[in-house]
Amino acid sequence: MTFLRSLASLRLTLVGMLMLAVGAGLTYDNRLDLPVWVLVVPLAVLSVNLSAAILTNERINRQFGLLTFHVGLLGIVVLTAIGRLAYFDAHTELAEGQEFTPDVLLEIKKGPFHSGRLDQVHFVQGPYTVEYAAGMQRGLTHSQVAIAAPEGGLMTKIVGDDRPLVLEGYRFYTTFNKGFSVILTWKPLSGPPITGRVNLPSYPLYDYKQDNTWTPQDGPPIKFWLQLETGLREDAAWTLDARNSRGVLVVTQKDQRVELNPGDTAEIEGGSLRYERLSSWMGYKVYYDPTLRWLFFVAILAVVGLAMHYWRVMGSRLWPSVLQESRDDDKSQERGSN
Amino acid sequence: MNELAAELPWLWAGLAAYALATFTSIGGVAIQGPGGTLIHAQRSERIVLALLIAGVLLLGVAIAQRWIRIGHGPWISLFELLMSQLWSLGLVYTISYWKLPRFRPSAVVVLPVLWVLGTWLLTLEPKASHFPATYYNEWKWIHVALGKIYLALLLIGVGLSGVMILRRAERVRSWFSAMPSDDVIDRLAWRMMMLALVFDSLMLIAGAVWAQDAWGRYWQWDALETSAFGTWLALGVGIHLRLTYRIPAWLSGVMIISIFALAFATYFGMPYVSPAAHKGMV
Numbered sequence: 001m002t003f004l005r006s007l008a009s010l011r012l013t014l015v016g017m018l019m020l021a022v023g024a025g026l027t028y029d030n031r032l033d034l035p036v037w038v039l040v041v042p043l044a045v046l047s048v049n050l051s052a053a054i055l056t057n058e059r060i061n062r063q064f065g066l067l068t069f070h071v072g073l074l075g076i077v078v079l080t081a082i083g084r085l086a087y088f089d090a091h092t093e094l095a096e097g098q099e100f101t102p103d104v105l106l107e108i109k110k111g112p113f114h115s116g117r118l119d120q121v122h123f124v125q126g127p128y129t130v131e132y133a134a135g136m137q138r139g140l141t142h143s144q145v146a147i148a149a150p151e152g153g154l155m156t157k158i159v160g161d162d163r164p165l166v167l168e169g170y171r172f173y174t175t176f177n178k179g180f181s182v183i184l185t186w187k188p189l190s191g192p193p194i195t196g197r198v199n200l201p202s203y204p205l206y207d208y209k210q211d212n213t214w215t216p217q218d219g220p221p222i223k224f225w226l227q228l229e230t231g232l233r234e235d236a237a238w239t240l241d242a243r244n245s246r247g248v249l250v251v252t253q254k255d256q257r258v259e260l261n262p263g264d265t266a267e268i269e270g271g272s273l274r275y276e277r278l279s280s281w282m283g284y285k286v287y288y289d290p291t292l293r294w295l296f297f298v299a300i301l302a303v304v305g306l307a308m309h310y311w312r313v314m315g316s317r318l319w320p321s322v323l324q325e326s327r328d329d330d331k332s333q334e335r336g337s338n
Numbered sequence: 339m340n341e342l343a344a345e346l347p348w349l350w351a352g353l354a355a356y357a358l359a360t361f362t363s364i365g366g367v368a369i370q371g372p373g374g375t376l377i378h379a380q381r382s383e384r385i386v387l388a389l390l391i392a393g394v395l396l397l398g399v400a401i402a403q404r405w406i407r408i409g410h411g412p413w414i415s416l417f418e419l420l421m422s423q424l425w426s427l428g429l430v431y432t433i434s435y436w437k438l439p440r441f442r443p444s445a446v447v448v449l450p451v452l453w454v455l456g457t458w459l460l461t462l463e464p465k466a467s468h469f470p471a472t473y474y475n476e477w478k479w480i481h482v483a484l485g486k487i488y489l490a491l492l493l494i495g496v497g498l499s500g501v502m503i504l505r506r507a508e509r510v511r512s513w514f515s516a517m518p519s520d521d522v523i524d525r526l527a528w529r530m531m532m533l534a535l536v537f538d539s540l541m542l543i544a545g546a547v548w549a550q551d552a553w554g555r556y557w558q559w560d561a562l563e564t565s566a567f568g569t570w571l572a573l574g575v576g577i578h579l580r581l582t583y584r585i586p587a588w589l590s591g592v593m594i595i596s597i598f599a600l601a602f603a604t605y606f607g608m609p610y611v612s613p614a615a616h617k618g619m620v
C-alpha cells in the first residue's frame with residue numbers, strides 16, 4: 001500500500017509531465033528516426049502514476065468529475081496505444097474505370113496487430129473535378145466513385161480531400177496527386193492487339209513533363225508525350241476536368257514523330273499504335289484506425305468530467321468570495337483551498 | 339490608385355476605441371483623489387466599459403465588411419487572425435469586465451496586451467487571402483470558437499496575474515487597492531486556467547476531428563500541434579504545481595503569463611514561422 005502511495009505521488013506526476021513535454025518536443029515534425037520510446041516512456045510513467053493515484057488518493061477518487069477526467073486521460077492513452085498497434089496507412093493511384101484492390105496500394109505502413117477487412121473493400125474510380133482559384137491555389141476536389149448500393153447495384157459517391165470514402169473502416173481521401181492517363185492499343189504485325197493504360201505524371205504539378213514510355217507485352221518501348229489543353233490558368237479560377245480537356249499524343253520513335261488525336265492510329269516500327277482516348281487518375285491516401293470513434297467519445301467524456309468538477313468547485317468554494325462586495329471577508333474564505 | 343479596403347476605417351475606429359479604453363483605465367486607477375479614495379475609478383470604469391463595447395462592435399463591423407469584400411471569414415491570413423482575435427478577446431474580456439466589477443482594475447494589464455495585437459495588425463497588408471479546400475469543413479467553426487474562448491480566458495488570467503505581480507511594486511500598489519486580496523485573485527485566476535483547460539481540450543478534440551477530415555490524420559505532431567499540446571500540458575503542469583506546492587502569488591502570476599505566452603506563440607507564431615506547419619493552412 002505504501003508502495004502504491006509513493007507511486008501515486010503528485011511529484012512524480014510533475015516529473016512525468018515534464019518528460020512528456022520533452023518527448024513531445026522531440027517528436028516535433030514526426031521525425032522518423034526518433035524512437036517511439038520518447039513518448040511511450042513518459043506516458044507509461046504517467047499512466048502508472050495516475051492509476052496508483054486513482055486507487056489510493058481520495059482527493060481524486062472521491063470527486064466524481066475529477067475522477068472522470070483523469071480516467072478519461074488514461075483511456076485516451078490506452079486507445080492511442082491500441083490505435084498505433086492496429087493502424088494502417090497507405091497511398092494509391094486509381095485510374096478512371098479501375099477497381100480498387102489491395103494490390104494497388106503503395107507505401108504501406110501498419111501496426112503489428114492490424115487486421116482489417118481490406119479484401120472486402122470494393123469501389124470503382126470515376127471521373128473527377130478539381131477547382132483552382134486564381135494563382136493556382138487548389139480548392140475542392142469532387143471525385144466520383146461507384147460503390148455497391150445496399151439494395152443491390154451500384155451507387156455514386158463523391159469523395160474529396162475533406163470528405164473521405166469510408167468502407168470497412170478504411171478511409172480514402174483524395175490528394176493533390178492526380179493527373180491524366182491515356183488509353184492505348186498496340187497491334188503488333190502478328191498476334192492479337194493489346195489495350196493498356198498509361199498514367200502520366202501528376203498534374204498540374206508536372207505540367208511541363210507530361211511524358212512517359214509504354215512497353216506493350218512483346219512490343220517495343222514506345223515513347224510519347226502529351227500535349228494538353230486543360231484550361232489551366234495562372235491568373236484566374238479554372239476547373240481541372242479530364243472530360244473537358246484535350247490531349248494530343250506525340251509519339252517519337254527513332255526519327256519518327258507522329259501527332260495523334262483520340263481515335264488516330266500511327267504505323268510505327270513493329271506494328272501500329274492506336275490512341276483510344278484521354279482519361280485520368282486520382283491519388284488517394286488510405287487510413288484506418290479502429291479507435292477513432294472511441295477516442296472521440298472518451299475525450300469528450302473526460303472534458304465533461306472536468307467541466308463538472310469546475311462547476312462544483314466554482315459554485316461551492318470560490319464564486320461567493322469572488323462576487324462578495326466586502327473585501328474584509330476575503331481572507332476568511334477557505335484559505336488554501338483550490 | 340490604391341483603393342481603401344472597406345474594412346479599414348472600421349478597424350481603425352475599433353482600435354481607437356480600445357486605445358481610449360486603455361488610457362481611460364490607466365487614468366482611472368492611477369489618478370486618485372485626495373486621500374487615496376478612488377474618485378475617478380468608478381466613473382472611468384463606466385467609460386472603459388462603453389469604449390470596450392464600442393470597440394467590439396466596430397471591429398465586428400470591420401470583420402463583416404471584409405467578409406463581404408473577400409467572400410470568406412477571417413480564418414486564413416495573419417491579418418485576419420489578428421483582427422478576429424482582437425474582436426473575440428475584446429468581447430470575452432468586456433463580458434468579464436462587466437460581470438466582475440471587483441476585478442476591473444486588471445484592465446490596465448489586459449488592454450495593453452490587446453495593443454500588442456493591434457499594433458502588429460496595423461503593420462500588415464489587408465490583402466485578400468485564399469480559402470483552401472480544407473476550410474470548407476464545418477468543424478472549423480467549433481474549433482475556432484473554442485480556441486477563441488480558451489485564449490480569452492487565458493487573457494483574463496494574465497490580467498489577474500499582472501495585478502498580483504505589479505502589486506509587489508510600491509509605486510503602483512495603490513492602483514489595485516480596490517481589488518480583493520492576492521489569495522482570492524490567485525484562486526480566481528486558476529479557476530480561469532481550469533476553465534481554459536476545458537476549452538483548450540475541446541478545441542484540440544474539434545481540431546483533431548477536423549484534421550482527420552482535412553488531412554486524413556487526427557494528430558501528426560506538426561509545429562502547430564506540438565506547440566498546442568505543449569500549451570495544454572503546461573496548463574496541466576501549472577494546475578498540478580499548485581496542488582503539490584505552495585506557490586507565492588507573484589510566481590503563480592508568472593506561471594499564468596508564461597502559459598499565455600506559449601498559447602500566443604502557438605496561435606500567432608507557429609502557423610507562419612514553420613513552413614511545415616499545418617500543411618494547406620496558409
Ligand code: HEM
Binds near residue numbers: 010047535571575578
Ligand atoms: C497522470 C498523472 C496524474 C495524476 C496522478 C493526477 C492526480 C491528480 C489529483 C490527485 C488531483 C486532485 C487534486 C485535489 O483536488 O486535491 C488532480 C487534480 C487535477 N488534475 Fe490531475 N493528475 C494527473 C494528470 C493530469 C493531467 C495530464 C492533467 C491535465 C492536463 C490534469 C489536470 C488536473 C486538474 C485540472 C485537476 C483539478 C485541480 C483543481 O481542482 O484545482 N491532471 N490530479
